[in-house]
Amino acid sequence: MFLCRLILFISMLMVPALPCYCWGFYGHERINFFAVFLLPPEMLVFYKRHIDFLTLHSVDPDKRRYAVKEEAPRHYIDMDKYGKYPFDGLPRRWDSAVKKLGVDSLNAHGIVPWWVQVMERRLEEAMRVRDAGRILKLSAELGHYIADAHVPLHASSNHNGQHTGQRGIHGFWESRIPELLAEKEWDFFIGGAGYVKDPLKYIWARVLESAAASDTVLRYEKALSGSYDPDKRYAFEERSGKVIRQYSKGYTIAYDKKLNGMVERRMRQSIYSVASFWYTAWVNAGQPELRTLGAPSFSAEDQRLFDTLNQRTFAPNSTPYFTPCDT
Numbered sequence: 633m634f635l636c637r638l639i640l641f642i643s644m645l646m647v648p649a650l651p652c653y654c655w656g657f658y659g660h661e662r663i664n665f666f667a668v669f670l671l672p673p674e675m676l677v678f679y680k681r682h683i684d685f686l687t688l689h690s691v692d693p694d695k696r697r698y699a700v701k702e703e704a705p706r707h708y709i710d711m712d713k714y715g716k717y718p719f720d721g722l723p724r725r726w727d728s729a730v731k732k733l734g735v736d737s738l739n740a741h742g743i744v745p746w747w748v749q750v751m752e753r754r755l756e757e758a759m760r761v762r763d764a765g766r767i768l769k770l771s772a773e774l775g776h777y778i779a780d781a782h783v784p785l786h787a788s789s790n791h792n793g794q795h796t797g798q799r800g801i802h803g804f805w806e807s808r809i810p811e812l813l814a815e816k817e818w819d820f821f822i823g824g825a826g827y828v829k830d831p832l833k834y835i836w837a838r839v840l841e842s843a844a845a846s847d848t849v850l851r852y853e854k855a856l857s858g859s860y861d862p863d864k865r866y867a868f869e870e871r872s873g874k875v876i877r878q879y880s881k882g883y884t885i886a887y888d889k890k891l892n893g894m895v896e897r898r899m900r901q902s903i904y905s906v907a908s909f910w911y912t913a914w915v916n917a918g919q920p921e922l923r924t925l926g927a928p929s930f931s932a933e934d935q936r937l938f939d940t941l942n943q944r945t946f947a948p949n950s951t952p953y954f955t956p957c958d959t
């Protein structure tokens with residue numbers, strides 16, 4: 633028995649320390665995938681044809697995160713750095729916020745709502761000129777940032793429970809729970825995409841919801857861990873040929889129950905938001921004909937970047953719940 637545990641412990645030490653990712657690869661891929669089916673027929677015909685691309689490239693921004701300096705702040709915003717809810721001291725418009733706080737300070741605490749606005753405009757432009765490659769690339773990546781804005785811990789500076797002795801909670805909420813429950817128990821029949829009249833206002837509303845929920849995410853796990861047998865909180869599992877230590881199935885289900893469906897609700901809301909932003913870009917671009925768009929062509933630079941990012945692809949389902957977020 634002791635030998636067995638020792639071998640497991642040594643195996644665990646041999647697992648490389650990997651960075652953690654927003655929504656996990658699984659979550660981002662599912663969100664972009666399901667969003668396609670909320671689109672009207674004029675868009676669906678094109679998006680469904682390229683659903684593999686939209687799914688695969690939903691995680692490019694995370695793969696880029698540790699290589700490109702400017703990338704990291706685009707995935708979160710530490711709302712608690714701006715006082716208390718509803719954070720009235722922080723101007724919602726980028727130009728007003730820059731005027732008040734300066735670019736460096738804003739970047740230091742994350743810029744996700746404004747980056748969503750930038751990406752939405754770029755997508756609109758790509759639609760206007762009917763550039764199939766850019767439409768797909770921007771749709772895939774816009775989906776990523778929108779989904780991140782829906783994650784409560786992406787709106788808190790205590791994003792991995794590092795200030796409260798809860799390291800690992802980031803991946804617990806956004807990767808472990810969905811991977812365990814989404815496929816079998818959650819419902820992703822959501823209806824149709826809606827037109828977003830004011831994208832910036834819309835994404836700010838989602839960010840404020842995330843900020844308001846972040847306290848619950850942390851507090852409930854703290855309470856649960858206090859009443860749960862410590863020996864049963866984690867389990868060793870083999871994934872992609874490696875033994876890893878992760879939150880046990882029982883503990884994951886208990887936490888999800890305590891959150892009362894929060895993760896599923898945020899995932900559903902993410903899917904709706906992603907589809908609605910794609911749809912809005914298309915409407916604002918004058919509803920270009922997508923049905924007849926040819927195969928996407930990518931520049932040599934795009935192709936080179938795809939190849940580089942692909943090399944950063946970890947084995948499927950390898951999201952490391954056990955490693956602390958290092959950002």
Ligand SMILES: [Zn+2]
Pocket residue numbers: 653654693694707776780
């Ligand atoms: Zn991200």
